[in-house]
Amino acid sequence: xxxxxxxxxxxxxxxxxxxxxxxxxxxxxxxxxxxxxxxxxxxxxxxxxxxxxxxxxxxxxxxxxxxxxxxxxxxxxxxxxxxxxxxxxxxxxxxxxxxxxxxxxxxxxxxxxxxxxxxxxxxxxxxxxxxxxxxxxxxxxxxxxxxxxxxxxxxxxxxxxxxxxxxxxxxxxxxxxxxxxxxxxxxxxxxxxxxxxxxxxxxxxxxxxxxxxxxxxxxxxxxxxxxxxxxxxxxxxxxxxxxxxxxxxxxxxxxxxxxxxxxxxxxxxxxxxxxxxxxxxxxxxxxxxxxxxxxxxxxxxxxxxxxxxxxxxxxxxxxxxxxxxxxxxxxxxxxxxxxxxxxxxxxxxxxx
Amino acid sequence: xxxxxxxxxxxxxxxxxxxxxxxxxxxxxxxxxxxxxxxxxxxxxxxxxxxxxxxxxxxxxxxxxxxxxxxxxxxxxxxxxxxxxxxxxxxxxxxxxxxxxxxxxxxxxxxxxxxxxxxxxxxxxxxxxxxxxxxxxxxxxxxxxxxxxxxxxxxxxxxxxxxxxxxxxxxxxxxxxxxxxxxxxxxxxxxxxxxxxxxxxxxxxxxxxxxxxxxxxxxxxxxxxxxxxxxxxxxxxxxxxxxxxxxxxxxxxxxxxxxxxxxxxxxxxxxxxxxxxxxxxxxxxxxxxxxxxxxxxxxxxxxxxxxxxxxxxxxxxxxxxxxxxxxxxxxxxxxxxxxxxxxxxxxxxxxx
DNA sequence: ATCGCTCATGTTAGCGGTAACAAAATTGAG
DNA sequence: CTCAATTTTGTTACCGCTAACATGAGCGAT
Numbered sequence: 001x002x003x004x005x006x007x008x009x010x011x012x013x014x015x016x017x018x019x020x021x022x023x024x025x026x027x028x029x030x031x032x033x034x035x036x037x038x039x040x041x042x043x044x045x046x047x048x049x050x051x052x053x054x055x056x057x058x059x060x061x062x063x064x065x066x067x068x069x070x071x072x073x074x075x076x077x078x079x080x081x082x083x084x085x086x087x088x089x090x091x092x093x094x095x096x097x098x099x100x101x102x103x104x105x106x107x108x109x110x111x112x113x114x115x116x117x118x119x120x121x122x123x124x125x126x127x128x129x130x131x132x133x134x135x136x137x138x139x140x141x142x143x144x145x146x147x148x149x150x151x152x153x154x155x156x157x158x159x160x161x162x163x164x165x166x167x168x169x170x171x172x173x174x175x176x177x178x179x180x181x182x183x184x185x186x187x188x189x190x191x192x193x194x195x196x197x198x199x200x201x202x203x204x205x206x207x208x209x210x211x212x213x214x215x216x217x218x219x220x221x222x223x224x225x226x227x228x229x230x231x232x233x234x235x236x237x238x239x240x241x242x243x244x245x246x247x248x249x250x251x252x253x254x255x256x257x258x259x260x261x262x263x264x265x266x267x268x269x270x271x272x273x274x275x276x277x278x279x280x281x282x283x284x285x286x287x288x289x290x291x292x293x294x295x296x297x298x299x300x301x302x303x304x305x306x307x308x309x310x311x312x313x314x315x316x317x318x319x320x321x322x323x324x325x326x327x328x329x330x331x332x333x334x335x336x337x338x339x340x341x342x343x344x345x346x347x348x349x350x351x352x
Numbered sequence: 353x354x355x356x357x358x359x360x361x362x363x364x365x366x367x368x369x370x371x372x373x374x375x376x377x378x379x380x381x382x383x384x385x386x387x388x389x390x391x392x393x394x395x396x397x398x399x400x401x402x403x404x405x406x407x408x409x410x411x412x413x414x415x416x417x418x419x420x421x422x423x424x425x426x427x428x429x430x431x432x433x434x435x436x437x438x439x440x441x442x443x444x445x446x447x448x449x450x451x452x453x454x455x456x457x458x459x460x461x462x463x464x465x466x467x468x469x470x471x472x473x474x475x476x477x478x479x480x481x482x483x484x485x486x487x488x489x490x491x492x493x494x495x496x497x498x499x500x501x502x503x504x505x506x507x508x509x510x511x512x513x514x515x516x517x518x519x520x521x522x523x524x525x526x527x528x529x530x531x532x533x534x535x536x537x538x539x540x541x542x543x544x545x546x547x548x549x550x551x552x553x554x555x556x557x558x559x560x561x562x563x564x565x566x567x568x569x570x571x572x573x574x575x576x577x578x579x580x581x582x583x584x585x586x587x588x589x590x591x592x593x594x595x596x597x598x599x600x601x602x603x604x605x606x607x608x609x610x611x612x613x614x615x616x617x618x619x620x621x622x623x624x625x626x627x628x629x630x631x632x633x634x635x636x637x638x639x640x641x642x643x644x645x646x647x648x649x650x651x652x653x654x655x656x657x658x659x660x661x662x663x664x665x666x667x668x669x670x671x672x673x674x675x676x677x678x679x680x681x682x683x684x685x686x687x688x689x690x691x692x693x694x695x696x697x698x699x700x701x702x703x704x
Numbered sequence: 705a706t707c708g709c710t711c712a713t714g715t716t717a718g719c720g721g722t723a724a725c726a727a728a729a730t731t732g733a734g
Numbered sequence: 735c736t737c738a739a740t741t742t743t744g745t746t747a748c749c750g751c752t753a754a755c756a757t758g759a760g761c762g763a764t
Contacts, residue, residue, distance in 0.1 A: 023720055023721085024720065025720080033743075034743065034745080036721095036745080037744075040743085049741085068721070069485045070425040070426045070487060071426050072720080072721055072722075073422040073749090074426055075720075075723075075748080075749055076721080076749085077723095089448075089451040089454065090444060095441045098441050098466075111465050111483065111486060112466055114450075114464055116451065134463060153418070244652065270651070274655060277656070299596050300596065303630075304629070316442075375750055375751085377750080377751095385714090386715080387750085388714065388752075391752060392713085392752095395752085404712080404713085419751085421751095424751055425751090426721085426749090426752090427718080427751040427753075429752095
């Protein structure tokens with residue numbers, strides 16, 4: 001491993017990376033320029049003369065040079081990285097948001113660090129702590145409620161933060177979402193308008209799921225308005241997974257607990273679908289015997305029979321919009337709106 | 353902004369990070385030790401005396417110190433990062449794999465960089481190129497076929513690479529998956545055993561989806577064995593999304609193109625579900641008039657009526673196993689098997 | 705007390721880039 | 735052709751941390 005300058009110290013040289021020992025200096029030597037010129041050629045090709053650029057590009061190819069972003073990050077104080085924190089990756093509706101985020105950020109050269117919290121606030125804090133050591137240029141988080149420390153860390157990070165999938169008048173920085181509360185009220189009003197009057201709210205309520213809590217509150221508030229004096233019916237489970245089997249279970253639970261129920265408001269299409277399919281098995285007619293509503297407008301909602309009344313959320317759009325806001329902030333462009341309500345849409349179908 | 357040592361040079365000081373200007377030196381000063389001792393306390397608390405450790409921990413809290421991983425990475429040549437490359441994030445079955453991967457890696461201090469290729473080989477290569485600049489300590493990739501350059505970059509990176517969701521006798525490094533080919537043969541054999549004899553293969557075939565190609569080949573090979581002389585029937589679309597509506601479309605297309613079909617083999621449960629639900633609408637009896645099989649054992653498969661015969665893949669397990677292999681390699685533990693076949697399971701249900 | 709050993713901590717020199725400044729080369733107006 | 739303005743390239747000093755080595759403190763055996 002011959003090198004130009006033999007170190008005069010007796011100290012052993014520091015181990016370099018396993019194989020890819022090609023550095024910018026190697027490229028610079030091959031192209032006959034300084035490292036700074038190579039750096040410029042890579043970051044802003046227009047700032048280097050055409051001929052030099054060509055020589056450098058050729059040198060990059062010949063040496064198989066791959067830029068080391070850690071060094072770049074350290075020197076320039078920009079990581080070209082965004083941290084995304086979501087409750088669960090395998091919840092397809094969040095995955096769509098991340099896909100939207102990623103679709104916008106990748107072409108701009110930003111990479112996405114992804115972490116999931118499993119709806120546990122302490123894990124979210126730990127994740128934020130750990131991710132902030134990576135010095136991302138921006139944060140994207142699903143949820144608007146965080147531990148005190150988590151909020152502090154995010155504020156101290158000095159980079160844009162987008163909270164999402166909810167709304168709050170006092171975001172850490174920016175928020176892109178919709179009112180889960182209002183959405184649920186819309187569902188209850190719809191059912192009340194249709195003549196249903198014994199409504200039951202059913203869903204999975206993980207301790208850290210503030211969106212589910214907001215939805216429950218929306219249900220309770222609307223229920224109080226439309227059915228004053230009537231005790232609202234709520235059936236929730238805390239530890240079950242968000243799968244169709246849970247929806248079927250919840251259906252059974254609701255029918256056992258509140259047999260007079262004529263409409264069930266589920267917190268998710270997944271649960272609602274499981275319930276509809278179980279109704280079909282049991283011979284319960286939907287919506288004649290029992291109306292069912294979902295949330296999220298998953299792919300299945302329109303294909304089920306009866307098709308599912310639900311609330312459509314532009315989940316991919318949340319990700320894309322958030323990414324655009326982050327980009328604007330990261331590129332020091334002005335961002336006028338700190339709170340962006342993307343709204344929701346009640347899709348009335350055959351199940352109600 | 354007073355500092356101890358005023359620079360004697362006239363040169364303007366380099367801009368530090370926006371807010372978090374707290375460095376290890378600040379912590380060291382607060383604790384009355386050297387930076388190296390702080391570094392040791394953070395990386396290996398046992399290597400520092402109890403009393404010193406306490407002082408350092410207190411200093412960390414007081415200063416709100418957040419370690420800069422980029423500097424750590426540069427100095428130690430370990431990024432504590434794994435790059436994950438998947439065709440699409442919002443395909444729930446891949447999301448489960450990533451969740452499994454992440455579940456195992458996060459507790460070990462590794463963060464996951466996520467990128468998606470949209471089934472485009474060129475985009476995969478670009479992603480690998482870009483991600484390798486981040487110097488991840490390992491790569492996880494869904495798929496076993498890559499461009500020549502992508503393969504080279506991965507090999508030159510000098511870190512463990514796990515390919516997945518397929519099998520190959522010559523992996524870049526390691527592979528965790530199953531034989532899509534064998535899985536499809538199993539499906540065809542099952543249908544043939546049940547007496548179906550006019551089989552049609554139907555699915556979405558994106559150009560870069562080698563798993564779909566393998567499945568088609570498995571279908572064709574098994575078909576040739578079980579129905580020698582019979583022309584195999586294949587109906588595919590290239591650009592449609594993997595949604596239920598596409599399954600319904602494909603059903604119509606199959607019935608128009610090959611009306612004599614008595615069994616359709618779909619490449620995904622999503623498509624098969626869309627087709628089953630459309631059959632219910634059309635009055636086509638499943639499986640009496642037409643058998644239908646899926647792939648993946650999605651949540652819906654067991655809840656549909658008729659329930660869906662499908663191939664179960666332990667997708668979360670693929671992620672977890674891959675993570676364990678990567679960890680073993682990254683921690684220089686021995687890895688004996690380079691090719692791990694996690695197999696698959698044919699779930700015979702009511703649709704066939 | 706002396707020696708050798710272990711354990712804890714300090715010192716030094718980078719890791720591979722880029723910001724800031726400096727210098728050289730090129731251009732254009734008069 | 736001259737000189738200032740502009741463009742292109744080079745030089746230097748870090749960014750914040752850790753590997754490698756050096757040093758010192760503590761301790762038991764002799």
